[in-house]
Amino acid sequence: MSTSTSTEKITEVGHNRFGFDSRIEVDTLRSLYLTPSYIKSGDKTTHVGAPHKDYGTESVYDKDSNKIQYTTFAKFPPVRLLPNSERKRILVTGGAGFVGSHLVDRLMLLGHEVTVLDNFFTGSRTTVSHWVGHPNFEMVRHDVVEPFLIEVDQIYHLACPASPPHYQYNAVKTIKTSFMGTLNMLGLAKRTKARFLITSTSEVYGDPEEHPQREDYWGHVNCIGPRACYDEGKRVAETLTYGYQRQDGVDVRVARIFNTFGPRMNPYDGRVVSNFILQALKGEDMTVYGDGSQTRSFQYVHDLVDGLILLMNGPETRPVNIGNGHEFTILEFAEAVRDIVEDIQKEQGVANPKRVNIIHKELPTNDPQRRRPDTTRAKETLEWQPRWAVRQGVEEMVRYYQSQIAQGNI
Numbered sequence: 001m002s003t004s005t006s007t008e009k010i011t012e013v014g015h016n017r018f019g020f021d022s023r024i025e026v027d028t029l030r031s032l033y034l035t036p037s038y039i040k041s042g043d044k045t046t047h048v049g050a051p052h053k054d055y056g057t058e059s060v061y062d063k064d065s066n067k068i069q070y071t072t073f074a075k076f077p078p079v080r081l082l083p084n085s086e087r088k089r090i091l092v093t094g095g096a097g098f099v100g101s102h103l104v105d106r107l108m109l110l111g112h113e114v115t116v117l118d119n120f121f122t123g124s125r126t127t128v129s130h131w132v133g134h135p136n137f138e139m140v141r142h143d144v145v146e147p148f149l150i151e152v153d154q155i156y157h158l159a160c161p162a163s164p165p166h167y168q169y170n171a172v173k174t175i176k177t178s179f180m181g182t183l184n185m186l187g188l189a190k191r192t193k194a195r196f197l198i199t200s201t202s203e204v205y206g207d208p209e210e211h212p213q214r215e216d217y218w219g220h221v222n223c224i225g226p227r228a229c230y231d232e233g234k235r236v237a238e239t240l241t242y243g244y245q246r247q248d249g250v251d252v253r254v255a256r257i258f259n260t261f262g263p264r265m266n267p268y269d270g271r272v273v274s275n276f277i278l279q280a281l282k283g284e285d286m287t288v289y290g291d292g293s294q295t296r297s298f299q300y301v302h303d304l305v306d307g308l309i310l311l312m313n314g315p316e317t318r319p320v321n322i323g324n325g326h327e328f329t330i331l332e333f334a335e336a337v338r339d340i341v342e343d344i345q346k347e348q349g350v351a352n353p354k355r356v357n358i359i360h361k362e363l364p365t366n367d368p369q370r371r372r373p374d375t376t377r378a379k380e381t382l383e384w385q386p387r388w389a390v391r392q393g394v395e396e397m398v399r400y401y402q403s404q405i406a407q408g409n410i
């Protein structure tokens with residue numbers, strides 16, 4: 001499949017819709033994840049990554065001693081100054097995770113007060129460390145399976161491991177997180193009258209018999225399979241959400257997220273995009289599970305954050321699919337990632353980049369055969385559509401991982 005379609009340069013993300021202006025320059029966001037870094041070897045220090053800014057975290061990796069020194073600057077990225085009437089108190093559970101950290105960046109830059117709850121099981125402090133100390137920001141180490149009391153206007157409830165190896169690592173804890181965590185956060189929403197948004201998943205459709213998947217499809221889930229802890233956990237979380245809406249009038253939003261990728265994805269989390277990019281960058285064999293004929297549709301994280309913010313502030317209370325409709329077989333996707341990595345390596349002066357092999361490994365049990373979102377509802381009710389081509393996102397993620405490798409973080 002060709003990924004070389006020419007794509008327009010995206011300079012701004014977000015929308016000004018539903019009384020909530022979420023527009024931000026892409027370069028501002030980038031400066032938060034493509035952070036400056038230096039590598040020291042003997043007397044020589046080389047700069048890698050983005051140009052130096054006087055905020056965020058800087059790292060110097062000393063190759064000889066294998067030590068890394070972080071410096072956090074007391075200056076923060078400038079945030080929008082909002083009048084009190086517009087500034088919201090926003091809770092983001094799982095805010096130190098991959099998706100959560102991008103949402104936090106956006107909400108902080110927009111001028112809101114953000115509290116992050118995270119138990120750091122799969123999230124990491126470093127994803128949002130550039131905000132620590134900011135007057136509008138608070139980070140709390142807390143597990144959502146325990147109640148949490150706070151006064152807030154909006155709750156984005158993201159907390160839950162999302163990668164198959166992570167969520168299957170402790171299946172009982174995953175179900176507990178989905179059920180107890182959602183129960184606690186809905187209880188909080190009921191008491192504070194905060195609007196509540198839960199990030200559900202395309203996995204509620206299981207191994208779908210309908211294609212593409214619309215929100216009114218009930219799904220095809222094996223309730224005793226290895227994925228059930230996540231799939232059924234999210235299904236019961238949705239049930240709870242609408243239970244609180246019907247019984248207690250809680251103002252709810254449900255996002256069903258389809259495969260998402262981007263910078264800050266944990267390099268070891270085992271999902272396909274991070275695995276393929278890192279394997280290609282390190283010159284290792286790329287591992288396609290099964291024959292690679294299963295399909296997925298991948299969306300870039302900035303599109304997802306746009307969708308979440310629109311959903312939270314818009315009128316739609318039914319579940320909404322948020323995903324990109326460009327469907328790849330996994331084998332096609334492996335080839336596309338390999339081509340993109342080679343193109344970038346050539347652009348960087350590597351004359352003949354080593355062509356990595358694609359090898360096949362066993363297909364995980366109950367791995368869904370086909371997955372593509374029908375996003376008509378998001379288009380009609382939120383006026384949301386994905387804007388980032390897969391190639392644009394993969395290119396940016398390659399550069400992010402390259403700088404992480406250079407810094408000794410991978």
Ligand SMILES: O=C(O)[C@H]1O[C@H](OP(=O)(O)OP(=O)(O)OC[C@H]2O[C@@H](n3ccc(=O)[nH]c3=O)[C@H](O)[C@@H]2O)[C@H](O)[C@@H](O)[C@@H]1O
Binds near residue numbers: 330
């Ligand atoms: O994003 C979604 O909609 C949901 O599905 C994902 O699950 P999955 O689609 O299986 O995600 P990956 O682990 O990235 O796998 C995608 C496909 O690539 C394959 N794969 C994965 C990794 C790898 O190295 N090679 C490989 O061929 C898998 O077998 C699967 O067919 C994640 O579980 C969830 O984060 C999410 O809720």
